[in-house]
Amino acid sequence: MNPRYILYIHLVINDIILLTMFTFIQVISYIVFTINTSLCIVSLMIAILANLNNPLTLAVMALECYIAICFPLRHTQICTVTKTYIVIGLIWMSSALSVLPDLFVALGTEDPEFFRSRLFCLRENIFRHPQLTTKRDISNIVCMVIIWLTLFYAYFNILFTAKAASKDANKARNTVLLHGFQLMLCMLIYVFQVTIEGLTYLFPKGVLTIRFTVAILIQVLPRLISPVVYGLRDKTFRRYLKRYLFCGANNQQQKL
Template sequence: MFLCNRVLQAPQISSMNSSSYGYNVSSVQSQRDSYSTAVAKNVIVLALGLTINYINGTLIHTFRKHQIFYVNPRYILFIHLVVNDMIQLTTTISLFVSSYIFYKINVSLCCFIVTLAVFTTLNTPLNLAVMAVECYIAICLPLRHAKLCTIKRTYILIGCIWAMSAVSTLPDVFIIFATEPVQFFYSKIFCDKNTMFRHPIHLKKRDVSYIIYLVGVWLILFYTYIRIFLAAKDAKAAKSPDGNANKTRNTILLHGFQLLLCMLTYVSPVFNKTLFYWFPKHYLHLIFISYIIIQISPRFVSPIVYGIRDKTFRQHLKKYLLCAARASIKPWTAAKLMLLY
């Protein structure tokens, strides 16, 4: 799930990763990032993470400051997705940086961070499915939208999203407690999902849960997109000036693209294995690019869906994004006025 093996120092870690991904990494054990390369990679990751979290934090601030947003179920679901992205991005970047600084961390701390990351990873497709259903109701069942999509029901749905993720994730933690000795939780390991949840039962359960989740979400997205597409087609045939159906259809397409990016997380072991076979000499650099594409790039999509495309949100977002620049100008202006007097 996370970037691994950029500095292959410990044989025991290498053996765990090879058993997890199904290939032998002994040929790349001698590969290590130079000091400048390691610094460059960490700077890139931190810069991207801080930029995305700054934009997402501004979105949350905008949401809280204006009633038009926090009384709208659509924006509530969107902000939940943004918060979820921030948590996931923070956990994955923390593991990335710690792998360079500490390499190994305490198992208990690793278990907490990885569990939180898995929670948020599973939340994303479920949240996208719920947002697609809300768009479908708004376009295809407009007279029932106010009754079906209430604020209370929206927060209940968010609770259900976390509950469904818990049903899939918490059993992994219970399996660790049941199968690992007590000393294991006081030891240190290279923190990665595949080294943390390494029991064969984990792998079988993970594959089944991923298939169920993704098939269900894709069916919902396809159904809602087709229904909204037909509604947009009918509106065009009737020469209706309302472009909400077309805009909502494009939003569903963005949800599908975002879900496609999220699916890369589930196929990352196979993808990394393929990279190793094709480019063993450049594996460390390619695995870093893989991390950027799989873990960070999907977080760019969420601000685009409503933060930039939505006219109302965009107007307020510009004001708050530029507030730092204005704040830095005001003290200089005040100082000049004091000098004049």
């Protein structure tokens, strides 16, 4: 019933969705190399939506910290469970509005036979219209600028509004900084294709190995690190985690 933990769970769920789709695409591509175009589109759309949701969720989490510190008396009125679910719905809606034009352009410009063919599952191989690349770059830049401004706004308002000696204020500032670190990890996805192209140019015979290794380092590891770091530093989360871990261990010992 705590909006902060609802947002955190939403962040973790997005990571789970993204990693599931990523693993599916990578394994299928590594084993059979090409897959059905329609299946690739569905998998990519789900993965792209989850990937776009993460930075937006981090921005909302930073604003929640800002409200908790700068407006503590109004926090329970502003940050309610109902409003949190509405914000999550808006996050999904804005991500969908960002990626659906790509799908509509592909449906309108590609031959119907294209969607029954097989190809190597990459976003560039599906959404091939040249204007889509420009549109994607512009939307990514605008989105990242807005999110970074939100993080800076939250951080500096917490810094100057709250008392320096306040333990909660110090924790909130560190949390917003952690959101910035998580956002930088999310932004590694934008150098994914460039890194693969550069390494493939240097080592043309190891395309699959390069793609698999870079994907693990850039897409998987950041999403394994950030939720663990954010979750384990929270006292409430740690307390419940220990309780369930120890309860599970005690139950196993009792069965033995």
